[in-house]
Amino acid sequence: MIEAVKFWNEPNNKSHWAFEIDPEWRIFGEMVKVAAEAVKAENPGITRVLGGISPIDPHFINILKSYGTLDNLNAVAVHGFPFDWNNWSINEWPNKIAEIEEVTDLPVWVTEVGISTFGAEEVQEFGLRRTAELLLGRVDRVHWYSLYDLPKTWEATTRHREAEGSSYYRHFYLGLLKEDGTPKLASKIFSDYTPEFGICQWFHFEDHRLDSAIEWLRRLGVKKLRTGLSWADWLRPNAAQWFDHVMKRLDEFDTTVTFCFTPESKGIQPHHTSPPQNIQEFADFCVEMMRRYA
Template sequence: MIEAAMIWNEPNNKSHWNPALDPDWAIYADTVIRAGKAIGAINPDVTRVLGGMSPIDPHWVERMRRHGALDHVDVVAVHGFPLDWNLWPIHAWPEQIAAIEAVVPDKPVWATEVGVGSFGAEEIQVFGLNRTAELLLGRVPNVYWYSLFDLPQEWGAETRHREAEGSSYYRHFYMGLIREDGTPKPALEDYARHADRMGLMQWFHFHDPRLDDAVRIMKELGVRKLRTGLSWADRFRPGALDWFDRQMEALADFDVMVTYCFTPEHLGVEAHHTSCARDPQAFADFCAEMTERYAPARALRAAMPRAARA
């Protein structure tokens, strides 16, 4: 079910990894090394992806190299939102990719989260989607649009600062191709023309009621590649494996990149999902468990009864 595994989400973004707890990202690098080894030991065919960086920062990648983290991943990933959050124009996408390729010439660079929201105007999203496709499809091996659905207002965005971010916070709720009420935005029709080449990135919350609709819509669109997440924090909820099984079974017809991230409060240096873990090996053990459950090595998978493989 899993073809690639990303180790954390936007670790150089202060809203997703608290730099006050790990100012040199040494703990994150140790986390990558341990998780990369764990995933590779379970199934060496799973592509290991360095957590999609945001902002795009070649100096941070160099830091990861110095810490030894790049030795345990196969791909370096970038995230970009030039019309919403980044301080560079959308036309600079090729330069942003080239800056990372220059420091990791031995590894492919994937754009695992790209997007333009409809916060200002839905017409801007249409332009942004088509311009992003023009600039990135064929330029990098994999591109994932964020996202299929708008984030419901009552759920809140995964960021430590929330309303203190001003309009930057509220833009989180307008990144989808489908509005919160289920109606399509104009950009959905444009995305459909690229769906066989541009994947989707869609987070699913614990017992997300949108899962079945998402699967149906993505199949209608012709989506082949999907990036989503499995939360280490959710692993400690009652019934977590039942939900993970349901989610991954529903997504079985897609080529899935799973993102392993989010720290359980009781295992973090601080009690927050953006905290680094007190014991990075515990996170690596979670990555190994999920990989073994949803992406066992081919020899093991072939030997499993059909029911167990489902």
């Protein structure tokens, strides 16, 4: 059911890794190194990818290279949102890819790229076309973020909220569909770029959108899907049943699965961004997911 695995998500962004605890990413680097070795031993054929970095920073890649973190990986991933959060133009995408290619021989994947409709749906429509022009054929994999808008009753996965101001609310408008499933302008042209273009859609625990999302992915011609399996969720009651249900429903897609989020009880601090107390436990979770779904 799994084509590729990603180790963590945006590790150089404080929304996903508490680098005040791990300021030089030594724990992170060793955690991914151990997990990648374990996954390779369990299933050598699975593509192993460094969790998408945001911001796109070649210095961060060099840090991990110096720790040997990339030794058992097959690709590195980057995330970019030039219309919403990044301080660079959409036309700089090729340069951003080249910056990472200069410091590693591994292929570069773009596993999140998106444009919010916070200002206007026409902005997202234009941005989708331009993104496709710049990235399709330039990198091996592109995943648009995302299929659905984030429901307004949920919280965005970020620790930047107070600092972001109104930019925080852009998190809620990145879908091709509104939260109620109403299609936006960009959804009408997305199938022009599939199946080469993939989609990234995170499914929360017992997410009510799963079945409708699958119908929309089929309708849009999507074959490549990126989602996540949360280590923190794995410790919830009935987690195995939910994970099994999700992965069975996603079986028709070429799925890249991100392993991330520390259970509160396992972290140095009780937060999903915290480095774990025992990095081997994260590797054990990754291997268990391999045995179950790969």
